[in-house]
Amino acid sequence: MRKEALVTFLLVEDDDDHAILAERAIKKARIVNAIDRVRDGVEAMDYLRGEGQFSGKKLPTVVLLDLNLPKKSGLEVLSEIRADEKLRSLPVVVLTTSGDDKDIASAYGYNVNSYLKKPLDFEQFHQMVSDLCLYWGVWNQPPTTEN
Amino acid sequence: MSSRPMPTDLESCEMEVISRPEFIQPHGVLLVLREKTFVIERISLNAKEYFGLEPEELIGRKVTEFVSAANQASLEDLLSSEVVTYPNPLNISVASGAETCDYDGIAHRADGHIILELENRRSVSFRSNAASRGIEHHFGLTSRTLDLIRNLPSIAEAGAAVCRELKDFTGFDRVMLYLFAPDNHGEVIAEAKEPELEPFLGLHFPAGDIPKNARDLYIKNLIRLIADVNANPVGLYPAQGDLDMSMSALRAVSPFHIKYLQNMGVASSMSISLVEGDRLWGLLACHHYQGPMLVPCSTRVSCVHYGIVIASQLQVMMRSYFSRDLSLRKEEISREVKILSRSADLHSTIETRAPELIRLCNADGMAFLDDDTIFTDGSTPSKATIVELWKRCPRGPDTKVYACESIDETFSDIDMDCSPVAGFLVIHCSHDWQLMFFRKEYLHEIRWGGDPGDPQAEKKVLTPRHSFAEWVESVKGHCHPWTEIDLLVAEELRSVFMVFVMHQAVVLQKLYDELREKNVEIQQFAYSVSHDLKSPLVTINGWIAALDDELAAGNYDEAREAFERIRAAATRMGRLIEDLLAFSKIGRMKGEIDLIDMDELCQDIHEEFQILLGEKGITLEIDGNLPSFHGYETEVRRAMENLISNAIKYGCTNDQPRIGISGKKLENAYRFSVRDNGEGIEPEYQSRIFELFQRLDTSHSGTGVGLASVAKVAQFHRGKCGVNSAAGQGAEFWIEFGELGEN
Numbered sequence: 005m006r007k008e009a010l011v012t013f014l015l016v017e018d019d020d021d022h023a024i025l026a027e028r029a030i031k032k033a034r035i036v037n038a039i040d041r042v043r044d045g046v047e048a049m050d051y052l053r054g055e056g057q058f059s060g061k062k063l064p065t066v067v068l069l070d071l072n073l074p075k076k077s078g079l080e081v082l083s084e085i086r087a088d089e090k091l092r093s094l095p096v097v098v099l100t101t102s103g104d105d106k107d108i109a110s111a112y113g114y115n116v117n118s119y120l121k122k123p124l125d126f127e128q129f130h131q132m133v134s135d136l137c138l139y140w141g142v143w144n145q146p147p148t149t150e151n
Numbered sequence: 152m153s154s155r156p157m158p159t160d161l162e163s164c165e166m167e168v169i170s171r172p173e174f175i176q177p178h179g180v181l182l183v184l185r186e187k188t189f190v191i192e193r194i195s196l197n198a199k200e201y202f203g204l205e206p207e208e209l210i211g212r213k214v215t216e217f218v219s220a221a222n223q224a225s226l227e228d229l230l231s232s233e234v235v236t237y238p239n240p241l242n243i244s245v246a247s248g249a250e251t252c253d254y255d256g257i258a259h260r261a262d263g264h265i266i267l268e269l270e271n272r273r274s275v276s277f278r279s280n281a282a283s284r285g286i287e288h289h290f291g292l293t294s295r296t297l298d299l300i301r302n303l304p305s306i307a308e309a310g311a312a313v314c315r316e317l318k319d320f321t322g323f324d325r326v327m328l329y330l331f332a333p334d335n336h337g338e339v340i341a342e343a344k345e346p347e348l349e350p351f352l353g354l355h356f357p358a359g360d361i362p363k364n365a366r367d368l369y370i371k372n373l374i375r376l377i378a379d380v381n382a383n384p385v386g387l388y389p390a391q392g393d394l395d396m397s398m399s400a401l402r403a404v405s406p407f408h409i410k411y412l413q414n415m416g417v418a419s420s421m422s423i424s425l426v427e428g429d430r431l432w433g434l435l436a437c438h439h440y441q442g443p444m445l446v447p448c449s450t451r452v453s454c455v456h457y458g459i460v461i462a463s464q465l466q467v468m469m470r471s472y473f474s475r476d477l478s479l480r481k482e483e484i485s486r487e488v489k490i491l492s493r494s495a496d497l498h499s500t501i502e503t504r505a506p507e508l509i510r511l512c513n514a515d516g517m518a519f520l521d522d523d524t525i526f527t528d529g530s531t532p533s534k535a536t537i538v539e540l541w542k543r544c545p546r547g548p549d550t551k552v553y554a555c556e557s558i559d560e561t562f563s564d565i566d567m568d569c570s571p572v573a574g575f576l577v578i579h580c581s582h583d584w585q586l587m588f589f590r591k592e593y594l595h596e597i598r599w600g601g602d603p604g605d606p607q608a609e610k611k612v613l614t615p616r617h618s619f620a621e622w623v624e625s626v627k628g629h630c631h632p633w634t635e636i637d638l639l640v641a642e643e644l645r646s647v648f649m650v651f652v653m654h655q656a657v658v659l660q661k662l663y664d665e666l667r668e669k670n671v672e673i674q675q676f677a678y679s680v681s682h683d684l685k686s687p688l689v690t691i692n693g694w695i696a697a698l699d700d701e702l703a704a705g706n707y708d709e710a711r712e713a714f715e716r717i718r719a720a721a722t723r724m725g726r727l728i729e730d731l732l733a734f735s736k737i738g739r740m741k742g743e744i745d746l747i748d749m750d751e752l753c754q755d756i757h758e759e760f761q762i763l764l765g766e767k768g769i770t771l772e773i774d775g776n777l778p779s780f781h782g783y784e785t786e787v788r789r790a791m792e793n794l795i796s797n798a799i800k801y802g803c804t805n806d807q808p809r810i811g812i813s814g815k816k817l818e819n820a821y822r823f824s825v826r827d828n829g830e831g832i833e834p835e836y837q838s839r840i841f842e843l844f845q846r847l848d849t850s851h852s853g854t855g856v857g858l859a860s861v862a863k864v865a866q867f868h869r870g871k872c873g874v875n876s877a878a879g880q881g882a883e884f885w886i887e888f889g890e891l892g893e894n
């Protein structure tokens with residue numbers, strides 16, 4: 005069991021519907037204390053580095069990252085996180101509709117922690133999100149990060 | 152009178168010192184005189200016929216003793232002069248008893264002695280006696296011949312005229328012009344003869360017919376008369392001696408040569424050497440069959456001069472014929488090269504031009520190897536042998552053309568049947584492209600002087616036929632040598648092929664690039680189906696579940712919202728599918744190239760967007776006189792629509808949104824711009840926005856296909872597109888259409 009702490013997710017998703025539905029599913033699991041959502045790759049990096057409008061933000065427990073994003077793609081965001089001294093050990097889970105082999109290979113190439121493909125069936129989606137919350141919010145032991 | 156011993160075998164022929172035979176022909180007398188005193192040291196055994204005394208009675212006496220008183224002083228003066236060869240013939244009157252007889256004296260120096268030969272002039276009734284007919288006759292012969300041959304178009308015709316003139320002048324039954332090849336075998340290239348005689352024109356004679364020692368003498372002494380083939384040679388007194396007779400007019404003939412002439416039925420012969428530098432390149436050979444020909448010295452002198460002048464004239468002509476032939480051939484090459492280089496399909500052109508190509512290379516056949524197919528024309532070996540030869544022949548960066556004159560000799564380690572060819576030439580073009588030319592065996596093309604296959608000839612010892620066997624052996628399995636011009640032709644052909652091969656490589660590369668582009672496009676499509684098309688489905692499914700929840704909880708307002716979102720997602724999905732389909736059609740349903748009136752086209756689009764523009768309060772300004780150009784109208788319209796719709800969606804954040812359309816003709820393209828006064832686009836995102844499904848702003852209803860379509864339309868019009876913008880400065884999207892021309 006992880007140490008008692010707030011569980012926060014950062015959801016990087018450009019599609020409003022997807023974002024709302026994901027948030028609903030996450031909330032339903034009743035594990036995550038707070039969800040923040042950003043719409044593109046640039047915002048995601050700003051958030052993680054606490055820059056601009058996100059000044060003072062703490063690092064999330066885990067980042068749920070879509071791949072096809074405006075301005076800066078999910079893979080670019082991932083590579084920047086892994087190249088950043090302060091962010092490199094942050095757990096990142098790709099959550100996307102793409103099951104493309106190249107995307108999967110690239111994501112693992114950048115040491116993604118997990119790669120999840122959104123199922124079309126919403127029951128399954130719910131199950132997946134609920135397991136995800138349990139795994140990353142309860143069972144997983146994240147590194148201690150100083151903020 | 153003694154007679155010469157007769158050699159019996161051919162081997163001794165080359166060994167024989169023919170310049171020192173110690174015998175003379177019997178139609179004159181030869182005296183060896185001591186310098187200054189003119190004392191007779193040796194004399195031919197027929198001396199009595201001329202001096203009325205036996206040789207032994209003459210030895211030790213001054214020759215001038217026997218010359219008529221009037222002639223003595225002038226003869227002594229003449230013989231004292233320091234020359235090698237005297238101005239022959241000398242007029243010498245010999246007083247023998249009461250009789251005085253005039254002779255042609257021929258004197259020269261050799262071995263530290265003066266050699267004086269006397270030929271009977273009185274008894275000679277020769278038709279072209281230059282002495283009796285005057286020097287004008289000699290000049291007449293030379294100048295008339297020069298006039299005759301000057302404008303003749305070939306060496307054969309010029310040679311024929313020379314032979315006719317010389318035959319007429321000397322009265323011989325046959326006069327031939329021999330030309331010696333680099334291997335010294337001779338060919339009769341011109342002839343004049345009595346009508347009843349068998350022609351020798353075109354016959355080849357083996358090099359052995361004129362051995363090296365004989366050839367050396369022909370170069371030293373430019374004329375050689377064998378007055379009577381059947382006459383018995385006469386020895387010298389005293390017999391012991393070793394006299395250099397190479398410049399002697401009366402020098403006895405090698406018994407081999409006598410046999411040779413007798414076998415040909417020749418009674419008398421005379422040869423005039425055609426020499427350039429130290430090379431005997433030809434002979435004017437005269438044969439007489441009816442009997443001896445006592446050609447007087449003065450006539451022979453005329454013939455020597457004739458030979459010198461004619462030799463140089465013929466050489467000049469041969470050189471000019473050669474360069475004329477070379478330039479003709481070069482013209483032919485360039486003509487053929489033009490035909491080949493213009494052809495779109497070199498393979499079939501090579502096949503149809505094969506006979507011309509073969510002729511250009513003076514070959515008998517050719518083969519064209521392309522990867523695994525072999526085309527052949529004319530005389531070639533079997534295809535298996537062709538491949539084997541090609542594999543065996545050397546190649547490398549410096550071996551662009553390889554020529555082989557004898558397959559048997561060069562590739563003696565392999566046992567293959569090359570018939571009917573003996574040699575070949577390969578033009579290496581590319582790894583899998585080769586052109587080969589073949590030549591038949593040299594031997595097969597030659598008409599021999601005499602029949603080498605005649606079994607009777609085999610039995611005749613000391614006939615010229617024996618030397619054939621040796622010669623035939625040396626050229627067996629050889630083709631005509633590939634000359635410098637042949638190689639030049641080959642190089643020319645190669646350069647044409649190289650251009651073609653490279654052009655083909657370029658075409659292939661282009662096809663490959665296009666294919667690769669298509670492949671990338673298809674992959675993009677597949678990716679979009681797996682991601683972007685699925686995205687609204689995920690949404691719809693998600694909201695359906697939410698709708699279920701809300702209805703169960705009795706939250707009708709939330710249910711209503713879920714329902715609206717489902718409808719929106721479904722609509723978006725439909726639009727996405729339509730956009731993708733339209734995108735995929737760009738460049739595939741091109742239609743006709745038309746002259747597009749851009750003023751009209753932009754006005755149409757303006758009207759189309761009228762309502763939308765009105766709703767958003769956007770001003771659209773279109774410049775007048777937009778340039779018209781040739782293109783695919785449907786696609787150009789789509790591109791312009793997309794650019795304007797893009798500007799309406801993303802470029803109208805200003806309070807007073809304005810869009811401007813302009814266009815201009817560039818050097819090789821037409822450029823149209825759509826300007827807005829919105830937020831602009833930061834430089835780092837500018838390159839991505841023309842990619843499929845790349846959107847900077849997902850708050851609008853775009854599908855991410857519009858600008859990708861613009862890029863694709865530009866590409867199909869050999870143009871390009873782009874954006875000029877900076878943050879907060881508005882954006883100018885531009886597209887360039889290349890010159891397509893009409894069709």
